[in-house]
Amino acid sequence: MISTSERNLYESQSITKPPYFNGDNYPYWKNHMRLFIKSNDYQMTDEDRRILQNHGKAMHMLFCVLGPDEFAKMSSCTSAKEIWDKLETTYESTNDVKETKIGLLNLSYENLKMETNEDITKMFDQFSVIVNGLKGFREVTAEEKLVRKLIYSLPES
Template sequence: MEAWFAVEDGWTEPMVKNDKGESMLKPRKQWTAEEKAEAKHNSQAVSVIFNSLPLDQFNSVQGCVSAKEAWDILQVTFEGTSNVKRTRLDNLALDFDNLSMEEGETIASYISRLSAIADEAVIMGKRYKDKTLVKKFLRSIPDKFQPHRSAIDVSFNSNDLKFSQVVGMMQSFEMQLKKKEHRAE
Protein backbone atom coordinates (compact mmCIF):
# COMPACT_ATOMS: atom_id res chain seq x y z
CA MET A 1 0.00 0.00 0.00
CA GLU A 2 2.84 2.38 0.77
CA ALA A 3 4.25 1.74 -2.70
CA TRP A 4 0.93 2.82 -4.21
CA PHE A 5 1.05 6.00 -2.15
CA ALA A 6 4.39 6.74 -3.83
CA VAL A 7 2.60 6.48 -7.18
CA GLU A 8 -0.29 8.70 -6.11
CA ASP A 9 1.60 11.28 -4.05
CA GLY A 10 4.97 11.25 -5.76
CA TRP A 11 8.42 11.18 -4.25
CA THR A 12 11.43 13.45 -4.47
CA GLU A 13 14.88 12.96 -3.02
CA PRO A 14 15.30 14.77 0.30
CA MET A 15 16.88 18.21 0.09
CA VAL A 16 18.89 20.36 2.50
CA LYS A 17 20.13 23.93 2.38
CA ASN A 18 23.87 24.52 1.98
CA ASP A 19 25.89 27.30 3.59
CA LYS A 20 24.72 29.75 0.95
CA GLY A 21 21.03 28.89 1.60
CA GLU A 22 20.69 27.03 -1.70
CA SER A 23 18.79 23.77 -1.86
CA MET A 24 20.82 20.69 -2.67
CA LEU A 25 20.34 16.92 -2.50
CA LYS A 26 20.68 15.60 1.02
CA PRO A 27 23.47 12.99 1.33
CA ARG A 28 21.95 9.52 1.76
CA LYS A 29 23.86 8.93 4.98
CA GLN A 30 21.89 11.83 6.50
CA TRP A 31 18.45 10.58 5.49
CA THR A 32 16.01 9.97 8.33
CA ALA A 33 14.31 6.59 8.77
CA GLU A 34 11.11 8.07 7.29
CA GLU A 35 12.97 9.43 4.23
CA LYS A 36 14.58 6.02 3.71
CA ALA A 37 11.19 4.28 3.98
CA GLU A 38 9.62 6.66 1.45
CA ALA A 39 12.55 6.08 -0.94
CA LYS A 40 12.14 2.32 -0.52
CA HIS A 41 8.42 2.46 -1.31
CA ASN A 42 9.08 4.61 -4.37
CA SER A 43 11.75 2.13 -5.52
CA GLN A 44 9.32 -0.76 -5.07
CA ALA A 45 6.66 1.02 -7.12
CA VAL A 46 9.14 1.97 -9.85
CA SER A 47 10.37 -1.61 -9.99
CA VAL A 48 6.83 -3.01 -10.35
CA ILE A 49 6.00 -0.50 -13.08
CA PHE A 50 9.23 -1.12 -15.00
CA ASN A 51 8.93 -4.91 -14.75
CA SER A 52 5.31 -4.83 -15.92
CA LEU A 53 6.01 -3.13 -19.23
CA PRO A 54 7.05 -4.49 -22.60
CA LEU A 55 10.29 -3.01 -23.94
CA ASP A 56 8.69 -0.42 -26.24
CA GLN A 57 6.65 1.02 -23.35
CA PHE A 58 9.52 0.70 -20.88
CA ASN A 59 11.63 2.95 -23.11
CA SER A 60 9.23 5.84 -22.53
CA VAL A 61 9.63 5.72 -18.74
CA GLN A 62 13.11 4.27 -18.17
CA GLY A 63 14.57 7.64 -17.14
CA CYS A 64 11.96 8.25 -14.45
CA VAL A 65 13.16 8.44 -10.87
CA SER A 66 9.77 8.58 -9.21
CA ALA A 67 6.90 6.14 -9.60
CA LYS A 68 4.47 9.03 -10.00
CA GLU A 69 6.46 10.44 -12.92
CA ALA A 70 6.41 7.04 -14.68
CA TRP A 71 2.72 6.54 -13.88
CA ASP A 72 1.78 9.97 -15.22
CA ILE A 73 3.57 9.24 -18.52
CA LEU A 74 1.83 5.87 -18.82
CA GLN A 75 -1.53 7.39 -17.95
CA VAL A 76 -1.25 9.94 -20.76
CA THR A 77 0.02 7.20 -23.09
CA PHE A 78 -2.90 4.87 -22.43
CA GLU A 79 -5.70 7.26 -21.52
CA GLY A 80 -4.57 10.39 -23.30
CA THR A 81 -4.99 13.96 -22.22
CA SER A 82 -8.35 15.17 -20.95
CA ASN A 83 -9.28 16.21 -24.52
CA VAL A 84 -8.41 12.78 -25.89
CA LYS A 85 -10.26 11.13 -23.02
CA ARG A 86 -13.35 13.25 -23.65
CA THR A 87 -13.24 12.41 -27.37
CA ARG A 88 -12.85 8.69 -26.61
CA LEU A 89 -15.83 8.87 -24.24
CA ASP A 90 -17.88 10.68 -26.89
CA ASN A 91 -16.99 7.98 -29.43
CA LEU A 92 -17.89 5.24 -26.97
CA ALA A 93 -21.24 6.92 -26.28
CA LEU A 94 -21.89 7.08 -30.02
CA ASP A 95 -20.92 3.40 -30.40
CA PHE A 96 -23.21 2.55 -27.49
CA ASP A 97 -26.13 4.47 -28.99
CA ASN A 98 -25.66 2.97 -32.47
CA LEU A 99 -25.14 -0.62 -31.34
CA SER A 100 -27.89 -3.08 -32.16
CA MET A 101 -28.15 -6.82 -32.35
CA GLU A 102 -27.81 -8.26 -35.85
CA GLU A 103 -30.29 -10.77 -37.25
CA GLY A 104 -28.92 -14.23 -36.53
CA GLU A 105 -26.55 -12.98 -33.83
CA THR A 106 -26.76 -14.74 -30.47
CA ILE A 107 -27.60 -12.96 -27.25
CA ALA A 108 -24.16 -13.96 -25.89
CA SER A 109 -22.37 -12.43 -28.87
CA TYR A 110 -24.37 -9.21 -28.66
CA ILE A 111 -23.88 -8.95 -24.90
CA SER A 112 -20.16 -9.39 -25.45
CA ARG A 113 -20.12 -6.40 -27.83
CA LEU A 114 -22.31 -4.30 -25.55
CA SER A 115 -20.25 -5.18 -22.47
CA ALA A 116 -16.99 -4.35 -24.25
CA ILE A 117 -18.22 -0.80 -24.84
CA ALA A 118 -19.54 -0.47 -21.29
CA ASP A 119 -16.30 -1.85 -19.81
CA GLU A 120 -14.13 0.50 -21.86
CA ALA A 121 -16.31 3.40 -20.69
CA VAL A 122 -15.70 2.37 -17.07
CA ILE A 123 -11.95 2.48 -17.69
CA MET A 124 -12.40 6.00 -19.06
CA GLY A 125 -14.42 7.08 -16.02
CA LYS A 126 -18.04 6.60 -17.13
CA ARG A 127 -20.22 3.85 -15.71
CA TYR A 128 -23.46 2.83 -17.39
CA LYS A 129 -26.12 2.00 -14.81
CA ASP A 130 -28.04 -1.27 -15.00
CA LYS A 131 -31.18 0.70 -15.90
CA THR A 132 -29.42 2.20 -18.95
CA LEU A 133 -27.98 -1.16 -20.04
CA VAL A 134 -31.37 -2.86 -19.66
CA LYS A 135 -33.16 -0.22 -21.72
CA LYS A 136 -30.46 -0.25 -24.41
CA PHE A 137 -30.51 -4.04 -24.58
CA LEU A 138 -34.29 -4.31 -24.82
CA ARG A 139 -34.48 -1.54 -27.46
CA SER A 140 -31.80 -3.04 -29.67
CA ILE A 141 -32.74 -6.71 -29.97
CA PRO A 142 -34.43 -8.08 -33.11
CA ASP A 143 -38.19 -8.46 -33.52
CA LYS A 144 -38.08 -12.23 -32.97
CA PHE A 145 -37.57 -11.40 -29.26
CA GLN A 146 -40.58 -9.03 -29.18
CA PRO A 147 -42.90 -11.43 -27.30
CA HIS A 148 -40.42 -11.89 -24.48
CA ARG A 149 -39.45 -8.20 -24.47
CA SER A 150 -43.16 -7.35 -24.07
CA ALA A 151 -43.52 -9.90 -21.29
CA ILE A 152 -40.63 -8.29 -19.43
CA ASP A 153 -42.14 -4.82 -19.90
CA VAL A 154 -45.54 -5.97 -18.58
CA SER A 155 -44.29 -8.21 -15.76
CA PHE A 156 -41.39 -6.18 -14.38
CA ASN A 157 -40.39 -2.62 -13.75
CA SER A 158 -37.36 -2.37 -16.04
CA ASN A 159 -35.91 0.36 -13.79
CA ASP A 160 -35.51 -2.23 -11.02
CA LEU A 161 -34.09 -5.08 -13.09
CA LYS A 162 -30.42 -5.97 -13.09
CA PHE A 163 -28.80 -6.18 -16.49
CA SER A 164 -27.67 -9.75 -15.80
CA GLN A 165 -31.26 -10.75 -14.96
CA VAL A 166 -32.61 -9.48 -18.28
CA VAL A 167 -29.76 -11.11 -20.19
CA GLY A 168 -30.47 -14.40 -18.43
CA MET A 169 -34.19 -14.18 -19.28
CA MET A 170 -33.45 -13.45 -22.93
CA GLN A 171 -30.86 -16.21 -23.19
CA SER A 172 -33.43 -18.64 -21.81
CA PHE A 173 -35.97 -17.43 -24.37
CA GLU A 174 -33.35 -17.73 -27.12
CA MET A 175 -32.73 -21.36 -26.16
CA GLN A 176 -36.47 -22.04 -26.38
CA LEU A 177 -36.61 -20.40 -29.82
CA LYS A 178 -33.68 -22.48 -31.06
CA LYS A 179 -35.30 -25.66 -29.75
CA LYS A 180 -38.53 -24.81 -31.63
CA GLU A 181 -36.57 -24.01 -34.79
CA HIS A 182 -34.66 -27.28 -34.50
CA ARG A 183 -37.88 -29.26 -34.11
CA ALA A 184 -39.42 -27.51 -37.13
CA GLU A 185 -36.54 -28.65 -39.35
Protein backbone atom coordinates in the same frame (compact mmCIF):
# COMPACT_ATOMS: atom_id res chain seq x y z
CA MET B 1 11.10 -15.41 -30.52
CA ILE B 2 12.11 -14.83 -26.88
CA SER B 3 14.05 -17.65 -25.23
CA THR B 4 13.02 -19.06 -21.87
CA SER B 5 15.89 -17.26 -20.14
CA GLU B 6 14.88 -13.95 -21.72
CA ARG B 7 11.23 -14.53 -20.84
CA ASN B 8 12.23 -15.13 -17.21
CA LEU B 9 14.07 -11.79 -17.22
CA TYR B 10 10.93 -9.94 -18.34
CA GLU B 11 8.48 -11.58 -15.96
CA SER B 12 7.46 -9.87 -12.73
CA GLN B 13 10.27 -9.82 -10.22
CA SER B 14 10.53 -9.85 -6.46
CA ILE B 15 10.78 -6.46 -4.79
CA THR B 16 12.93 -7.92 -2.01
CA LYS B 17 15.55 -9.79 -4.08
CA PRO B 18 18.03 -8.21 -6.47
CA PRO B 19 17.12 -8.73 -10.13
CA TYR B 20 18.87 -11.72 -11.70
CA PHE B 21 21.16 -10.98 -14.64
CA ASN B 22 21.55 -13.78 -17.17
CA GLY B 23 23.79 -11.91 -19.62
CA ASP B 24 20.95 -10.68 -21.83
CA ASN B 25 19.53 -7.17 -22.10
CA TYR B 26 21.99 -5.38 -19.84
CA PRO B 27 20.21 -1.96 -19.96
CA TYR B 28 16.99 -3.55 -18.67
CA TRP B 29 18.83 -5.30 -15.82
CA LYS B 30 21.00 -2.26 -15.04
CA ASN B 31 18.01 0.00 -14.44
CA HIS B 32 16.32 -2.61 -12.27
CA MET B 33 19.51 -3.12 -10.26
CA ARG B 34 20.03 0.62 -9.84
CA LEU B 35 16.51 0.96 -8.45
CA PHE B 36 16.94 -2.08 -6.22
CA ILE B 37 20.07 -0.52 -4.72
CA LYS B 38 18.34 2.84 -4.27
CA SER B 39 15.48 1.18 -2.43
CA ASN B 40 17.82 -0.23 0.23
CA ASP B 41 19.62 1.32 3.22
CA TYR B 42 21.58 4.60 3.18
CA GLN B 43 23.30 6.43 6.06
CA MET B 44 20.99 9.39 6.69
CA THR B 45 18.17 10.46 8.96
CA ASP B 46 15.35 8.00 9.42
CA GLU B 47 12.92 10.30 7.62
CA ASP B 48 15.31 10.85 4.67
CA ARG B 49 15.90 7.12 4.42
CA ARG B 50 12.18 6.37 4.52
CA ILE B 51 11.42 8.87 1.75
CA LEU B 52 14.28 7.68 -0.45
CA GLN B 53 13.47 4.02 0.08
CA ASN B 54 9.78 4.54 -0.67
CA HIS B 55 10.67 6.43 -3.83
CA GLY B 56 13.14 3.75 -4.93
CA LYS B 57 10.73 0.95 -4.07
CA ALA B 58 7.92 2.60 -6.01
CA MET B 59 10.14 2.99 -9.09
CA HIS B 60 11.42 -0.57 -8.70
CA MET B 61 7.88 -1.96 -8.44
CA LEU B 62 6.77 -0.08 -11.53
CA PHE B 63 9.77 -1.19 -13.58
CA CYS B 64 9.37 -4.80 -12.40
CA VAL B 65 5.93 -5.07 -13.93
CA LEU B 66 6.85 -3.57 -17.31
CA GLY B 67 7.72 -5.72 -20.29
CA PRO B 68 10.69 -4.82 -22.48
CA ASP B 69 8.72 -2.58 -24.86
CA GLU B 70 7.08 -0.57 -22.09
CA PHE B 71 10.35 -0.51 -20.16
CA ALA B 72 12.10 1.05 -23.16
CA LYS B 73 9.52 3.84 -23.18
CA MET B 74 9.83 4.53 -19.44
CA SER B 75 13.54 3.88 -18.75
CA SER B 76 14.50 7.56 -19.01
CA CYS B 77 12.07 8.51 -16.23
CA THR B 78 13.70 9.62 -12.98
CA SER B 79 10.79 9.36 -10.56
CA ALA B 80 7.89 7.04 -9.84
CA LYS B 81 5.47 9.92 -10.50
CA GLU B 82 7.05 10.55 -13.89
CA ILE B 83 6.72 6.85 -14.78
CA TRP B 84 3.11 6.77 -13.59
CA ASP B 85 2.18 9.94 -15.47
CA LYS B 86 3.87 8.74 -18.65
CA LEU B 87 2.09 5.37 -18.46
CA GLU B 88 -1.20 7.13 -17.85
CA THR B 89 -0.71 9.50 -20.78
CA THR B 90 0.49 6.71 -23.06
CA TYR B 91 -2.25 4.22 -22.29
CA GLU B 92 -5.12 6.32 -20.98
CA SER B 93 -4.48 9.44 -23.04
CA THR B 94 -5.09 13.07 -22.21
CA ASN B 95 -8.42 14.45 -20.94
CA ASP B 96 -9.38 15.61 -24.45
CA VAL B 97 -8.73 12.15 -25.89
CA LYS B 98 -10.59 10.50 -22.98
CA GLU B 99 -13.61 12.73 -23.59
CA THR B 100 -13.53 11.88 -27.30
CA LYS B 101 -13.34 8.14 -26.55
CA ILE B 102 -16.21 8.43 -24.06
CA GLY B 103 -18.24 10.31 -26.66
CA LEU B 104 -17.57 7.64 -29.29
CA LEU B 105 -18.51 4.87 -26.87
CA ASN B 106 -21.73 6.71 -25.93
CA LEU B 107 -22.55 7.15 -29.62
CA SER B 108 -21.97 3.42 -30.21
CA TYR B 109 -24.16 2.66 -27.21
CA GLU B 110 -26.99 4.88 -28.46
CA ASN B 111 -26.80 3.52 -32.03
CA LEU B 112 -26.56 -0.14 -31.03
CA LYS B 113 -29.08 -2.27 -32.92
CA MET B 114 -28.95 -5.96 -33.73
CA GLU B 115 -28.50 -6.41 -37.48
CA THR B 116 -30.77 -8.81 -39.34
CA ASN B 117 -27.90 -11.17 -40.23
CA GLU B 118 -26.34 -10.95 -36.74
CA ASP B 119 -26.81 -13.50 -33.96
CA ILE B 120 -27.57 -12.56 -30.36
CA THR B 121 -24.13 -13.63 -29.12
CA LYS B 122 -22.29 -11.29 -31.49
CA MET B 123 -24.61 -8.42 -30.63
CA PHE B 124 -24.24 -9.04 -26.88
CA ASP B 125 -20.43 -9.19 -27.25
CA GLN B 126 -20.50 -5.80 -28.97
CA PHE B 127 -22.78 -4.44 -26.23
CA SER B 128 -20.40 -5.76 -23.53
CA VAL B 129 -17.37 -4.16 -25.19
CA ILE B 130 -19.13 -0.78 -25.25
CA VAL B 131 -20.38 -0.99 -21.64
CA ASN B 132 -17.02 -2.23 -20.33
CA GLY B 133 -15.24 0.54 -22.25
CA LEU B 134 -17.47 3.11 -20.57
CA LYS B 135 -16.88 1.51 -17.16
CA GLY B 136 -13.15 1.79 -17.83
CA PHE B 137 -13.64 5.55 -18.02
CA ARG B 138 -15.78 5.47 -14.86
CA GLU B 139 -18.95 6.03 -16.87
CA VAL B 140 -21.27 3.62 -15.07
CA THR B 141 -24.85 3.06 -16.22
CA ALA B 142 -27.56 1.62 -13.98
CA GLU B 143 -28.26 -2.08 -14.53
CA GLU B 144 -31.95 -1.42 -15.32
CA LYS B 145 -31.02 1.04 -18.05
CA LEU B 146 -28.57 -1.45 -19.56
CA VAL B 147 -31.21 -4.18 -19.65
CA ARG B 148 -33.72 -1.83 -21.31
CA LYS B 149 -31.14 -0.75 -23.88
CA LEU B 150 -30.29 -4.35 -24.67
CA ILE B 151 -33.95 -5.29 -25.10
CA TYR B 152 -34.70 -2.23 -27.28
CA SER B 153 -31.67 -3.05 -29.45
CA LEU B 154 -33.17 -6.40 -30.45
CA PRO B 155 -35.32 -6.68 -33.58
CA GLU B 156 -39.07 -7.05 -33.10
CA SER B 157 -38.92 -10.65 -34.28
